Amino acid sequence: MKSRYLPVIALLLLVLAPLVLPTFQITLLNYIGLYTLVVLGLVLLTGVGGMTSFGQAAFVGLGAYTSAYLTTTAQLPEWLQWAAGSPWLALLIGLVLTAVVALLLGAMTLRLSGHYLPLGTIAWGISLYYVFGTLTSLGGHTGVSGLPSVELFGIVLDKGEKMFYLIWAILVVAIVITRNLLNSREGRAIRALKGGQLMAEAMGVNTFRSKLVIFLISALFASLSGWLYAHTQRFVNPTPFGLSMGIDYLFMALIGGVATVWGALLGAGILTMLKQWLQDLLPILFGSDGQYETIVFGLLIVLMMQKAPGGLFPMLSSLVPARFRQRKEISINSNAESLPRRELPKSGQLILEACEVTRRFGGLVANNNMSLQVHAGEIVALIGPNGAGKSTMFNQLSAVDTPSDGEVKFLGQSLKGKTSREVASMGMSRTFQHVKLLPTMSVLENVAIGAHLRGNKGVLSSALHMEREEEQRLLKEAAYQLERVGLGEYLHEEAGSLALGQQRILEIARALCSDPCLLLLDEPAAGLRYLEKQALGDLLRKLRSEGMAILLVEHDMDFVMGLVDRIVVMEFGEKIAEGLPVEIQTNPRVLEAYLGGAE
Known part of the structure; x- marks a missing residue:
């Protein structure tokens, strides 16, 4: 039976139910x-x-x-x-x-x-x-x-x-x-x-x-x-x-499947019927005194939480033979209007500037008087041994964290007091050292989150299905960015099923979906194979040629040296060197602290 007929059959049964069922039912x-x-x-x-x-x-x-x-x-x-x-x-x-x-x-x-x-x-x-x-x-x-x-x-x-x-x-x-x-x-x-x-x-x-x-x-x-x-x-x-009734509602959600719409119906139905059966059956077995149904019901809930922690609906769905399961694929209208693009700053324009940034955590100084600049059409690498303070610095630059002293400026504006959400709207986008994606959501939808600021339809429009035109534009942009980074064949796969290297590339596609003028990449080449690194390098060079500014933290020195325009080196929270790749490769302090030392 085709699944599209099931809603029609269900509605027909609802219409007929009062005509054929007794009042109690x-x-x-x-x-x-x-x-x-x-x-x-x-x-x-x-x-x-x-x-x-x-x-x-x-x-x-x-x-x-x-x-x-x-x-x-x-x-x-x-x-x-x-x-x-x-x-x-x-x-x-x-x-x-x-x-x-x-x-x-x-x-x-x-x-x-x-x-x-x-x-x-x-x-x-x-x-x-x-x-x-x-x-x-x-x-x-x-x-x-x-x-x-x-x-x-x-x-x-x-x-x-x-x-x-x-x-x-x-x-x-x-x-x-x-x-x-x-x-x-x-x-x-x-x-x-x-x-x-x-x-x-x-x-x-x-x-x-x-x-x-x-x-x-x-x-x-x-x-x-x-x-x-x-x-x-x-x-x-x-x-x-x-x-007690509030707890019952939670039990219903857990029984059916708290993360599924149809689980709500299944859970409410099972709990209601089960309570009624227990109230009818247990007094016959144990006598009329005592609330035996509550005890038995509690034990059944505990047992079910052990055997089916995700709820019954996902478990029952997994038992359906594969030939009857339809793979959900989001349709993308290739004729949808493309989203408008940000005009990138002129090549060489100062995009990001950190001025003597210091970050303290109690008595620990994670960053000390750190300064760096990134210009349009330039790729800058921030490197250093483990524990050098790179991730902390990265968070200061992207407004995830706030400097104790000093200042970060983006496009000439101070980021003091701004949230990462506000900075994203200004044109900065980032990836994360530890991949942050929604594993059960499709690759396409994960990337479409990056385009959130490029849409404006609200909750009411979404609930009434009146945002379809904008939605198609957002999905088309997400699909374009996935094709751009080489993940076009994985649009409808669950993001959690991708290899780690592919998940990092997915994060870059998501960041590009916001149409930034500055891209912050945290260890983008980690987990990539040789050919994947080459493809990533080609993509970043193309973005640079279009005028985008890129700042990356990376441990793969072969990847960094053949790609970036300038390198900033950190050790113990401080900048110890800055210059061209060839200069960094021969710098004695860098050789001692990073390139020639244990990581």
Whole structure:
């Protein structure tokens, strides 16, 4: 069966389900749909973005209680009376309120790292839970009853069978929006958050903004689920919005596959059905006293995490015979308009200047009064033995780190106070000593991250699939740069499957994709074979002839001596020599410190 028919069959089954299934089964499907909507947000937040949140149930409660208050309170404040009794207006207000709360909480907690972030989400999740149970206007722990049914196109959705269609229609739209977002320029930035933040910032991605975006989207999905829950049950109390339910949502994501959209549906379905089966079966086996299902469920979760840590959906997908699996290849429109190119500075113009840069780490001086210059149309090498301070200097030049003393100027502007993202927008791009790429993302998409600053379509355009023209231009540029560096045949391969030398070349293609006037290369020839080094040298010479300035750190002296125009030599954080390759080769201090000494 061709995979393109599967969505049609799935939609047909959803339409027929309320007509053929008993009420109890429809109720379970409604819960699965509601839970999936929340877990979908966790896929973005935790699985893709790498940020664990225990507080999603609180956002569900925010949507539910907002609608309960607005549709059941007899005397609303005057400024809210326009929304009295209307579930749809309550939904709008609930989403706005959720957005405001999410932005405030996100601004406070998303800058936390390590275990502090999940602890922060627990804190505000518990706080919102107690707000719901404390305020008398929200019914306290007793809750609020008598919520009106939702009415759509004159049809009153007063039964579970009718709400089923609304719940699943909204869920299908949410899945489409999520998939559209992830397969876009904004989505690549979001996918770079987990394990690639330093690289993403160097490519011009505002990683905090990307974090805030997925935090907001996940909160809105949860709030929408809460609104649907409130008008399905027509009653709300604080119990479903506590920390235990927040943990359940995380379990659903982990069971299904926290990094996959379809895993959200699978996890919500399995957990919901499993809980129901255990509640029915275990009392028969062990008696009615005690919560045996919780104990058994916990043991099953631990077992599953050991056997399938990535979740069930990836595991099940791997069991599908290869002939039925379709290799996902991103289409590239060769007729798409090319991206505009930066006008490179005139040959010989001063591009980068380091003026007596010193960097201290406590009592350790990693760089001491380091000065160097790089001009347009010139390749400069920064060399020195291991521990000489080259990488630290490299970070000062690219604004990843800030000098303790001295100054770095790029295109005549001081980089003091600027972030690596701002410097990238000025025309500087870099690679890394230890390769930084997203191994499960395709080679093409990894390189397209480099073109992030050359697009401007935002989250809404991406979610609604309205950025296709710009996306094709970005992908065409990425494909061009990959062809340029000799990786054109690997466009659709996973980046992690490439050899180390090819991954370094991929990083150069990604850096070129940002259209820089200055290229900083950190050990670009490491891991390359002889012919690959020759091809890299030819590429760098071509870039130099076009007017690009290049600064590279490299240990391969044969590669350096036959390529660069000038060499700066470091030892113990200080510059000990500078000059032409032939001068460096005969410099006694260099021979003693580097070329003739042990590395």
